Amino acid sequence: MSKLLKAFLFASFIAFPYTASADVTVASWGGAYTESQIKAYVDTYDAGTVKFENYNGGLGEIRAQVESGSVIWDVVDVLPDEAITGCDEGLFEDISAEYANFTPAPDGTGMIEDMANSGVTNLSDCCAPQIFWTYVVFYDPDAFSGEKPSKIADFFDTTKFPGKRGVHTWANGFIQMALVADGVAPDAVYIVLKDQTGAVDRAFAKMDTIKDDIVHWSAGSKPLELVKSGEVVMSIAYNGRVGAANLSEGENFEYIWEGQLIEQEYICLVSGSPNRDEALAWMIHASSPASQAEQAKYITYGPMRASGIDIIKAGEPWFHTGIDVMGHMPNTPELLKISVMGDPEWWSDNGAEIDERYGAWMGN
Amino acid sequence: MEVNISTAEQILTTDGVPLKVSLRKTERRNKIRAFLLVFPLLLFIIVTFIVPIGDMLLRSVDDSQINEVYGKTFEEYIKWDKEKDQLPPEAVYKALFEDIAYGEKIKIGRAITRMNYSKSGWKSLIKKTRRQINKIVKSEEFPTSYKDWLIEINEDWADPTFWYSMSQMLNERTSIYYWNAIDRTFDQDSNVVMQPENRRLYVATWIKTFKVSVYVTFFCLILGFPVAHLLANLPLRYSNLLMIFVLLPFWTSLLVRTTAWIVMLQQNGVINGVLVWLGILSDEGRIQMVYNQTGTIIAMTQILLPFMVLPLYSVMKVIPKSHMRAAQNLGAKPANAFRRVYLPQTVPGMSAGGLLVFVLAIGYFITPELVGGKDGQLIGHWIAYHLKTTLNWGLCAALGGILLGIMLVLYWLYNKIVGIDNIKLG
Numbered sequence: 003m004s005k006l007l008k009a010f011l012f013a014s015f016i017a018f019p020y021t022a023s024a025d026v027t028v029a030s031w032g033g034a035y036t037e038s039q040i041k042a043y044v045d046t047y048d049a050g051t052v053k054f055e056n057y058n059g060g061l062g063e064i065r066a067q068v069e070s071g072s073v074i075w076d077v078v079d080v081l082p083d084e085a086i087t088g089c090d091e092g093l094f095e096d097i098s099a100e101y102a103n104f105t106p107a108p109d110g111t112g113m114i115e116d117m118a119n120s121g122v123t124n125l126s127d128c129c130a131p132q133i134f135w136t137y138v139v140f141y142d143p144d145a146f147s148g149e150k151p152s153k154i155a156d157f158f159d160t161t162k163f164p165g166k167r168g169v170h171t172w173a174n175g176f177i178q179m180a181l182v183a184d185g186v187a188p189d190a191v192y193i194v195l196k197d198q199t200g201a202v203d204r205a206f207a208k209m210d211t212i213k214d215d216i217v218h219w220s221a222g223s224k225p226l227e228l229v230k231s232g233e234v235v236m237s238i239a240y241n242g243r244v245g246a247a248n249l250s251e252g253e254n255f256e257y258i259w260e261g262q263l264i265e266q267e268y269i270c271l272v273s274g275s276p277n278r279d280e281a282l283a284w285m286i287h288a289s290s291p292a293s294q295a296e297q298a299k300y301i302t303y304g305p306m307r308a309s310g311i312d313i314i315k316a317g318e319p320w321f322h323t324g325i326d327v328m329g330h331m332p333n334t335p336e337l338l339k340i341s342v343m344g345d346p347e348w349w350s351d352n353g354a355e356i357d358e359r360y361g362a363w364m365g366n
Numbered sequence: 367m368e369v370n371i372s373t374a375e376q377i378l379t380t381d382g383v384p385l386k387v388s389l390r391k392t393e394r395r396n397k398i399r400a401f402l403l404v405f406p407l408l409l410f411i412i413v414t415f416i417v418p419i420g421d422m423l424l425r426s427v428d429d430s431q432i433n434e435v436y437g438k439t440f441e442e443y444i445k446w447d448k449e450k451d452q453l454p455p456e457a458v459y460k461a462l463f464e465d466i467a468y469g470e471k472i473k474i475g476r477a478i479t480r481m482n483y484s485k486s487g488w489k490s491l492i493k494k495t496r497r498q499i500n501k502i503v504k505s506e507e508f509p510t511s512y513k514d515w516l517i518e519i520n521e522d523w524a525d526p527t528f529w530y531s532m533s534q535m536l537n538e539r540t541s542i543y544y545w546n547a548i549d550r551t552f553d554q555d556s557n558v559v560m561q562p563e564n565r566r567l568y569v570a571t572w573i574k575t576f577k578v579s580v581y582v583t584f585f586c587l588i589l590g591f592p593v594a595h596l597l598a599n600l601p602l603r604y605s606n607l608l609m610i611f612v613l614l615p616f617w618t619s620l621l622v623r624t625t626a627w628i629v630m631l632q633q634n635g636v637i638n639g640v641l642v643w644l645g646i647l648s649d650e651g652r653i654q655m656v657y658n659q660t661g662t663i664i665a666m667t668q669i670l671l672p673f674m675v676l677p678l679y680s681v682m683k684v685i686p687k688s689h690m691r692a693a694q695n696l697g698a699k700p701a702n703a704f705r706r707v708y709l710p711q712t713v714p715g716m717s718a719g720g721l722l723v724f725v726l727a728i729g730y731f732i733t734p735e736l737v738g739g740k741d742g743q744l745i746g747h748w749i750a751y752h753l754k755t756t757l758n759w760g761l762c763a764a765l766g767g768i769l770l771g772i773m774l775v776l777y778w779l780y781n782k783i784v785g786i787d788n789i790k791l792g
Contacts, residue, residue, distance in 0.1 A: 058754070059754065060753070060754025060755050061754070061755075061757055062753045062754040062757065065757060087479060087489075087757070089475075090475035090476075090478060090479070090489070090493070091472065091475050091476050091479060091757075092471075092472030092475055092476070166633075171738075171739070171740075171743070206564075216740065217657050217739060217740075218657055218739040218740045219657070219739070220735055220736065220738075220739075221736065231632065231634050232633075232634050233632050233633050233634055347490055348490075350482075350489055350490075351482065351486050351487050351488075351489045351490050352486045352487070353755075353756075354482070354483065354486070354755070354756040354758070355486045355565065357751070357755070357756075358565055358567050359564045359565055359567075361567050361571075361743070361748070362564060362565070362566060362567040362570065363564075364740045364741065364743075365567075365570060365571070365574065365740065365741040365743065366570065366741075
């Protein structure tokens, strides 16, 4: 009965009929990001057909598919804490036994070690690496006549740099920046969050100082419009969006790299995937250093494989328009020193509570 | 002529069957035919409406998954005298060890998502512990005291707040999600208490959702009434043209209209620009009209306006113009005639429009999401958040259940006061 019920539920969830085919279906975020994935991972792949579908993130739809037993996505592109939760919940298949078959770095370093070289040690057992993306502050240099902001503390200093700030409607990214602005070393942010009681209070106290000067956005394209139209003088944004504006649309935005939050992005194999083996073969292709470097030709998200960065460096000018791309890559060795490396495990433990608190903070 | 059916002599039809039987037969056939005609619709409603809503309501009180995983632990847990001992007795630790050691990996994985709603930190605590327990099970060197061993591998097991939070998970049929949906939780003795201050979110959001919906309904009525009146009283060729102006936005994509409002309302937008140009506002004094509650109310009012105008129009259309003239003929001033003769006749339209707009507003999602910014997010935002991000479907269902309950109460109230027969959509 329960199974039947779930099938019914699912039918009302997904409106279109599903026809069986051998195409590997990948659910991803859409927009310029998916376009870069198609160019880097699908156009370069001749062992099978792969098609992309857009989704809005979150594990909700995947859980509905797996629970009802009608899985239509083979691979999903997810945030790092979702990679962990999805693996725990059995929504994704454990592929850790296959990691040895993934493409090693050109010098022979295995995938796991290659990722550890970029600072990633908490790979979930169900997923393969994609890219690093970051929450970064950016601004239009023309908006400042004199001194220009250069460090994250300037984002929180409205006397020195008056004007509104663009911030998203959820907490991740902003609270880490608040701690760095309050004097915590970037690489100590998560240590402080884990070990010091009151660290979250400290971040909120810092956020309070600019609370009345914030314009909150919820869609990734919004911060660019906000800064461009002069609605805000600086904003937090996804670094790839800023990179695209600079490299493809001729904008001249400046980044404040200090205190940026580096987050990981994974592709995971959905449990009960109808084309499991084909999907896995494509995942191996899409997580190879060469493929990951290829993606940086179209979007400024950094490869999670350390050896991918070396390929880009050696191949400059790497961007498809013939421009140098390293200046826009968020995870160069120099930037890693002043960036906060996301800790998805801590966030999957505490994210919900902090988001609720942030919601209450925003609304009152 | 008198016909007495009760006499022993029955009336027969031409083929000799008693008339009564024959009638009943045809009637039954008709009933079956009628039922078969509505059956597809009935099935459709059951599948797409009743079953999902029923399933949602069940989820809002269901905690059986975690009780299946931690059955033994919970059985021992309820014996723990919290007054006497600060930490649970050895038997609880042992039961927990066994539940984790011999439970299915995926079931434990699902349970920790749920445990984390009660206290942040359960996820990694159970996962780290499970890794250690698996080593012990493999080596078969079981500890003499499970309590000491667990505390040794992770000091969080000596933290009573983790154990206290377990009191929220003990019942297979639970009310915790409904309490969470109004900022309440259970303390260690399963008494209902307020959430810690900085986690109180939902009561304020419910009030905000109500407030915004009332405002939107009110503004729709104020703005929609004259429009509908005009439409109903103009000659047909003008009113048809004007009707297009009402319907065109109605047919335009929601996203387009929402984005258009952002362009109009933002600080460097059209309205602020004009006001500054006219000298009404100073350049520094531009008003913040979007990315807050004001923006939500403005955009939602415009988007929901047709739902008020259309029922009002259809009701006003059939009010005879002679009524107003008659009232004025009999000596009523225009205002009085309007108030006492015209207005009462529009009540069915106003209530239909009002109910429609309010019900749509209270569950609205995409517009507040885009223009709501800091304080314009309504309850729908948090339902979507928990559905997608935290996977706390129990809380989602409870929030949805409350929304459904509010709707039913409103409907009942409306029926009491205005009477549902008075509703008129056209």
